Amino acid sequence: MKSKKLKILSLFLLSFVLLFSGCNYGGGSSSTTSSGEGSEETTNGPRKGGKVTIPIVADPTFNPWHPIAYAESNVINRVIFSGLTQPGKDLLPAPDLAKDWSTSEDGLEWTFILRDDVKWHDGEKFTAEDVAFTFNEVALNKELGANNSSYFQKLKEVQVVDDYTVKFILESPVAALPAYLSFNTEIIPKHIFEGQDPWELTSFNKQKPVGTGSFKIKSYTSGQSVVLERNDDYYGEKAYLDEVEYKVLADANTHVAQLLSGELSIFALDDLAAIDRIKNAEGVEVVARDTTRFFWIILNQQLEQFQDVKVRQAVLHAIDRQNIIDTVLKGYGTIADTGIAPALKEYYTDDVKRYEYDPEQAKKLLAEAGLKDTNGDGLLDKDGKKFTIDFKIGIQGDIEAVSQMVQQYLKAVGLDVKLNTMEWNAMIQDVVVKRNYEMSLNWWRYPSDPDLSAYMHSANVKGNNIPAYQNSELDKLLDAGAQESDVEKRKEIYLEAQKMMAEQLPYIFLWYPQEAQVRVEKLKGVPDLAFGDALHYINEWYIEE
Amino acid sequence: MLRFMINRAGQSAILLLIVTLITFFLVNLAPGGPSSTMRMEATEEERQAIVEKLGLDQPVHIRYVEWLKNGLHGDFGTSFTSSEPVIQRIMERLPYTIELTIFTIVISVILGIFFGVISAVKRGKVGDHVINFVSVIGLSVPAFWLGLMLILLFSITFKWLPSSGVGPRGEDFELWGWISHLIMPVLILTTTVLPHIVRFTRSSMLEVTSQNYIRTARAKGAKESVVLYVHALRNALIPIITIIGMLIPRLLSGAVITEAIFGWTGIGTLIIEAARGRDYPLVMGITVMITLVVVFCNLIVDFLYSRVDPRVKNV
Numbered sequence: 001m002k003s004k005k006l007k008i009l010s011l012f013l014l015s016f017v018l019l020f021s022g023c024n025y026g027g028g029s030s031s032t033t034s035s036g037e038g039s040e041e042t043t044n045g046p047r048k049g050g051k052v053t054i055p056i057v058a059d060p061t062f063n064p065w066h067p068i069a070y071a072e073s074n075v076i077n078r079v080i081f082s083g084l085t086q087p088g089k090d091l092l093p094a095p096d097l098a099k100d101w102s103t104s105e106d107g108l109e110w111t112f113i114l115r116d117d118v119k120w121h122d123g124e125k126f127t128a129e130d131v132a133f134t135f136n137e138v139a140l141n142k143e144l145g146a147n148n149s150s151y152f153q154k155l156k157e158v159q160v161v162d163d164y165t166v167k168f169i170l171e172s173p174v175a176a177l178p179a180y181l182s183f184n185t186e187i188i189p190k191h192i193f194e195g196q197d198p199w200e201l202t203s204f205n206k207q208k209p210v211g212t213g214s215f216k217i218k219s220y221t222s223g224q225s226v227v228l229e230r231n232d233d234y235y236g237e238k239a240y241l242d243e244v245e246y247k248v249l250a251d252a253n254t255h256v257a258q259l260l261s262g263e264l265s266i267f268a269l270d271d272l273a274a275i276d277r278i279k280n281a282e283g284v285e286v287v288a289r290d291t292t293r294f295f296w297i298i299l300n301q302q303l304e305q306f307q308d309v310k311v312r313q314a315v316l317h318a319i320d321r322q323n324i325i326d327t328v329l330k331g332y333g334t335i336a337d338t339g340i341a342p343a344l345k346e347y348y349t350d351d352v353k354r355y356e357y358d359p360e361q362a363k364k365l366l367a368e369a370g371l372k373d374t375n376g377d378g379l380l381d382k383d384g385k386k387f388t389i390d391f392k393i394g395i396q397g398d399i400e401a402v403s404q405m406v407q408q409y410l411k412a413v414g415l416d417v418k419l420n421t422m423e424w425n426a427m428i429q430d431v432v433v434k435r436n437y438e439m440s441l442n443w444w445r446y447p448s449d450p451d452l453s454a455y456m457h458s459a460n461v462k463g464n465n466i467p468a469y470q471n472s473e474l475d476k477l478l479d480a481g482a483q484e485s486d487v488e489k490r491k492e493i494y495l496e497a498q499k500m501m502a503e504q505l506p507y508i509f510l511w512y513p514q515e516a517q518v519r520v521e522k523l524k525g526v527p528d529l530a531f532g533d534a535l536h537y538i539n540e541w542y543i544e545e
Numbered sequence: 546m547l548r549f550m551i552n553r554a555g556q557s558a559i560l561l562l563i564v565t566l567i568t569f570f571l572v573n574l575a576p577g578g579p580s581s582t583m584r585m586e587a588t589e590e591e592r593q594a595i596v597e598k599l600g601l602d603q604p605v606h607i608r609y610v611e612w613l614k615n616g617l618h619g620d621f622g623t624s625f626t627s628s629e630p631v632i633q634r635i636m637e638r639l640p641y642t643i644e645l646t647i648f649t650i651v652i653s654v655i656l657g658i659f660f661g662v663i664s665a666v667k668r669g670k671v672g673d674h675v676i677n678f679v680s681v682i683g684l685s686v687p688a689f690w691l692g693l694m695l696i697l698l699f700s701i702t703f704k705w706l707p708s709s710g711v712g713p714r715g716e717d718f719e720l721w722g723w724i725s726h727l728i729m730p731v732l733i734l735t736t737t738v739l740p741h742i743v744r745f746t747r748s749s750m751l752e753v754t755s756q757n758y759i760r761t762a763r764a765k766g767a768k769e770s771v772v773l774y775v776h777a778l779r780n781a782l783i784p785i786i787t788i789i790g791m792l793i794p795r796l797l798s799g800a801v802i803t804e805a806i807f808g809w810t811g812i813g814t815l816i817i818e819a820a821r822g823r824d825y826p827l828v829m830g831i832t833v834m835i836t837l838v839v840v841f842c843n844l845i846v847d848f849l850y851s852r853v854d855p856r857v858k859n860v
Contacts, residue, residue, distance in 0.1 A: 058818060059627060067581040067595050068626055145594030150586070199598070202629050222627075222637050223810030224710060249709060249808045250817060253693060257708050261700045425577030425823060432585055433592065442585070463588040 046525055050543030051243035052265035055255045059222050059248060062209030064186045065138050065146040066199055074184050076226060076246055078535050080121075081186030081211035084112055084131065085178050086536045089527050091292075091343060091448040093178035096536075097126070097187060097212065103485050107173030114164040118235045120189050121209075121216040128160040133190035135168075138198050150454065150463065151180040151447070173483035175490065179449035182536075187212070214239045214539040223248055240525070240542035259284060259518055266519035268531040270397050272330045278518050289515040289530045290343035294336050295443040296507035297406065298467035299389075303438060305382060312505040314365035316355040318413040319406055323357075325511055328401045332516050336509040338501040339444070339452045340494060343512075343530075346487065347450040347494045352502035362413045373414055380414040388416045390438040394427030402510075403441050432466055440466075443513070448533075450494045453478040456506040469506035553847075557840040561833065568832045569612065572825055573605045579625045580822040599625060612829060621833070622826035626818060631830035634815065639834075641711055642804075642811030646796040648727060649734040654789060657739050661746020661785075662773060668751065676747075680740035688733050692806040695729050709808030730807045734800055738792050745788045749781040782853050790846030798835040 056072035063069055064077040078086075085101075088094030098112040118126035135158040139149045154174050159167040168177060189210050193201065204210065209217055214236065215228035226246040230239045247264070249255055256274045258264040260281050269275065269286075279286050297315065299306035306312070325333045334342060335354075342348045371380040371387055380387050389410075393403045400421055410417045417439070422430065431437040444455055444464075454460055457478050458470035477497040484490045501509070515530045525540045527533075577583055582595050596602055603611075615622060621631040664676040700708035705725075712726035713719055753759065754777050762776045763769075797812070804813030812831065819827035 058822075061627070067584070067587075067591070068628070070580070070584070142590070143594055143598070145587075145591040145598065147584075148586075149591060150588045199628060202627075206627060206629055221714075221810075222634070223814055224808075247710065247808070248810070250814060251805050251808075254696075254709050254806065254808060257693070257696045257701060261696075261704060261708055263700075263708060423577065425580060425583050425821070426575075428583040428585055429577050433583070460588075464586060 046240050046540075046542040047545075048240050048542075049242055050545075051241055051245060052523060052538075052541060052543070053245045053247055053263060055249045055258070055264055055267050056226075056246045057248070057250050060226060060246070061205050062217070063188060063198065063205045064184050065134075065144075065148070065188070066205055067145055067147055069147055072246075072248075075532065075535055076228075077184070077186055077209075077211075078213070078532075079215050079228060079244060079538050080209055080213045080217065081188065082118075082213050083182050083186045084114075085182040087179075087182050087448050087529070087533045089529065089537075090345070091529075091533070092346070093182050093448075096182070097131075098181075101178060103173075103177075107175070107483055107485060108170050110168040110170070110177055111161070112166050112168070114166065115235055116164045118212050119233050120191075121211055121231060121233075122189075122192075123233075124189065124191050126187075126189075126212055127163045128166045129163075130187050130190045131166045132158045132160045133194065134187045138188065138193070139185070144199065148180075148184050151176075151183075151185065173485070175482055175485040176447065176449035176451040179447045179451075183447035215244055218243065234539065237539050239539035241538070244538065259520070262520065264520075265523050266517070266526065266531065269516040269518045272328075272332060272398065272516060275330050275332075275516055283521050285519060285521050287517045287519075287528075288332055289517050289528070290341065291445065291513065291515050291530045292341050292343050292448055293443055293445045294339045294341060294507075294512050295333075295402075295441070295510040296336075296339075297439060297441045297510060298507055300435070300438050301468045301470070301506075302435065305387070306438070308369045309504055310365040310369040311371075312508050313355065314362040314369070314413070315410065315415075316505065316508050317358045317365065318362035318415070319409045319510075320357040321510055324402055324405050328398050328405065329511070329513060330516075332514040333511040334514070336511045338498040338509055339455065339507065340450045340498055341512040344448060344450055347491060349495055349498055351495075352499050354502070359409075359413050366413065366415070371414070378414060379411075379416045386416065388418060390420060391417045392420045392422060392427060392431050392437045392440050394422055394424040394431075394442070396424050399441060406441065435466070435468065441510075450490070451478070451482045453482050456501070467506060471500075471504060471506065474500050474504065474506065553844060560840065561836050564832060564836045565613070565616075565829065566609070569609045569825075569829060570605060572823070572828045573608070575823070578823055579825065581625065583823070612826075616829075616833070621830040624819075624827045625824040626822040626827065631826050634827060635812070635830055635834055638811050638815045641809060642797060642800075642813065644727075645730055645734060645800065645804075645809065645811060646793065648731045649738055649796060650789065650793060652731065653735050653738040653742055653792075656735075657742025658746050658778070658785065660739075661743045662750055662778065664743065664747040665750035665754065666773065673747075676743060680743050683736040683740040686736070688737055688800075688802045689806055691736065692729070692733050692803060695732065696806070699729065709806075711808075711810055726807075730800075730803050730809050733803045733807075734796065737800075738796070741788055741792060742785065745785050746781065749784045750777060753777045753781045779853065783850060786846055786849050786853065790842050790849075794835070794839040794842045797838045798831075 054075065056075060058072050060073040060076050061069040062073070062077060062080060064074070064081060069077065082097050084096060084098040085093040086096040097114055097118060099115055100113045101110060103110050114128060114131065120126055135152065135155065138144060139146050139152050140155065140157070154171045156169045156171055159169060161167055192204055192210055207220065214231055214234045216231045218227040218229040220226045225248060228244045230242055232238060249258065252271050255264060255267060256278065259278065262283070275286065278284055299312060301307060321335050325331060325335070337350055337352045337354055340347050366380060371382050373379060374381045374384060391403065391407060393399050403419055407417045407419045431440045446452065454464045456465055456469050456474065458465070458472070458475050461468045461470065474497065477493055477500065481490055481493040481497060484493060517531050519526065522544045523541060524544045525542045527537050527540065579599060582592050600608070612622070623629060624631050624634050627634065660676050664673045667673045696708045699706040706728055707726055710726055712722040759772060759777055762772045801813040801816055803809065804811050805817060816831055818824070819831060
């Protein structure tokens with residue numbers, strides 16, 4: 001009797017084990033039965049209702065200026081709040097809270113005409129006072145160290161002209177101002193923040209934010225989810241969706257799993273390893289989107305041995321970038337010549353010096369820079385001493401995989417590169433804060449404007465100019481471009497600047513990554529923009545049944 | 546008994562002090578800093594402003610003394626990553642971890658003792674081998690892998706169970722929603738806890754059943770089930786209680802991997818957040834909580850010893 005029970009039990013356990021060993025991660029059939037009976041329904045246009053679910057990796061902070069508001073907060077804040085401008089569908093700044101704007105002859109004053117039909121989610125009227133408060137009291141308050149305040153270094157103050165007109169007073173012209181005002185610099189309500197420490201007001205920042213956007217907060221549970229509901233008093237086109245849910249899911253594998261199981265609707269895929277599985281799945285689509293990002297390698301320009309431009313050029317010749325794009329990035333990227341990405345169609349050019357994969361040329365350039373293999377160990381030496389490069393990187397996305405390939409390519413031309421992989425936070429402290437590095441690899445994302453002064457102007461050596469590159473000619477061009485608001489003239493300047501960037505390589509430009517935007521097929525109305533920009537148009541999204 | 550309690554309290558206080566001292570210096574001296582000061586885009590000026598606002602411009606030892614003073618008054622500060630009080634953040638998450646722990650322990654203890662006894666009784670027979678084999682698998686298969694496999698099977702292929710989250714709570718609470726979210730995480734945790742209990746029960750039972758009084762019991766004609774469950778198991782329980790006493794704090798301090806995979810918002814996910822963001826006050830708060838749990842569980846185990854085995858008094 002007892003042994004019979006045991007047999008059944010062991011059979012059960014055995015089948016359980018077999019069940020698991022039988023399913024092969026990635027190789028198994030990923031097809032699932034779709035719920036609809038009629039497989040191909042005709043499009044009947046947008047309709048109200050439904051909800052989308054978006055993953056975020058950590059608890060958000062509902063205040064775009066808060067120093068602890070990172071990417072997971074940005075994707076919510078740009079839906080709850082509105083900025084003066086927003087990225088247009090052509091990526092040029094488009095109206096949002098501001099209907100119109102103009103700059104004075106000398107470029108030192110920008111006047112923004114605001115909408116007069118905007119209400120905060122609590123019913124209060126939005127006015128010029130809110131704009132002035134946001135900038136004067138928060139962004140420009142040096143003690144607060146607000147996010148993105150570095151965009152406004154040239155801003156002296158914001159003046160209220162009347163209820164619906166504000167003036168931005170600048171120290172020197174900033175042509176990119178309307179673009180900066182569309183990038184994580186949303187307006188917060190004066191009537192709630194006045195007299196409060198904007199970082200300590202957790203009843204707003206962590207519980208019940210009050211914005212002006214097309215969705216307002218419905219509920220928030222720490223570690224789980226944020227649910228937004230349609231704002232029926234929204235000043236623009238009211239949203240179709242009833243709700244937007246952001247699920248807090250730290251693990252990237254879970255994002256993929258939940259997309260495939262239909263629990264998530266849309267996000268930008270970071271780890272491209274899963275891309276094929278998603279492409280083969282039913283009811284899910286992947287689209288490639290240009291972004292304003294560029295990947296780079298930097299050689300510390302404060303160190304004498306890296307100051308020769310030939311060394312930087314040689315590094316670029318030594319790396320087969322197309323191969324890395326094809327393998328690690330699964331094709332989601334294009335070779336970069338400068339920092340200005342093809343997403344900025346108005347300004348982008350590839351008519352500059354290009355660096356083909358050419359190890360022989362790399363060796364030649366290195367030899368010209370005085371690097372020779374004097375002891376016959378296959379590695380280059382300088383002045384009789386070993387020439388090694390300390391290559392520090394942080395673990396994030398595909399940086400590690402890419403860096404390992406770079407290390408091999410550089411070894412092949414005789415450069416002894418020691419790869420030092422660090423935890424992200426520790427890498428920032430070493431490379432960015434202390435500038436204690438020789439070589440590093442990373443990427444920048446910037447507002448939709450070609451002004452890259454922050455990253456390569458000599459005035460920003462203590463800021464985001466991490467390679468500490470200094471070149472007065474490039475500075476002049478960057479200054480001219482930053483101050484010129486006439487688009488045609490600006491184009492000329494940036495064509496010139498790009499030629500110089502490609503020639504001088506303040507950064508060793510690698511590629512412009514494309515975003516692999518993954519989403520369920522029944523989600524429609526998402527404009528052809530990168531995920532982050534498309535969120536500005538979430539009121540146009542709808543679910544097709 | 547009173548002297549025993551005072552002794553234990555004193556020991557615990559010293560332990561707590563040492564643990565917090567080590568942790569405080571470790572986290573503060575580890576490379577990197579609070580993530581708000583370690584944003585790649587932040588300028589030197591912005592970083593400096595935030596460092597001052599967080600009070601990190603003071604030397605570490607002064608900050609420790611300050612932290613200790615406030616801690617003794619029950620104030621564990623505000624979390625760097627959310628600006629909310631540390632205690633509030635822990636209390637928000639703790640119930641979820643307790644929930645997982647209770648289900649896991651109850652299921653594991655019942656099944657573990659049951660299979661352990663069977664394994665001991667059927668020593669060397671098929672049943673014993675099967676149970677041993679499955680136990681070894683449970684111990685050696687990594688939780689993250691098994692977790693992903695379960696998600697692949699039950700969430701993606703069959704679409705039976707939700708792949709993550711804790712399910713609707715509060716007003717929207719619904720029984721199946723709750724249970725369906727619990728199944729996979731509890732299953733994973735059980736596979737890591739259960740084998741320990743099974744194996745300890747087995748060896749403990751084997752030791753006890755070979756003793757003379759068991760032979761006596763059998764000789765006097767007691768039923769086999771009485772011999773096993775009344776005479777043997779009671780005495781075999783002591784080591785089992787010890788292992789359970791060790792497993793509970795481990796689960797309560799958050800099954801980090803399991804919670805992360807299933808988006809279970811307990812202490813485990815909070816630990817990841819705190820460590821990743823170099824949230825010093827939160828790391829310290831969690832450390833104190835876990836230390837207290839360990840101390841408390843040990844105390845309970847000692848107390849239970851004396852109840853199960855009257856010979857063990859006033860250890």
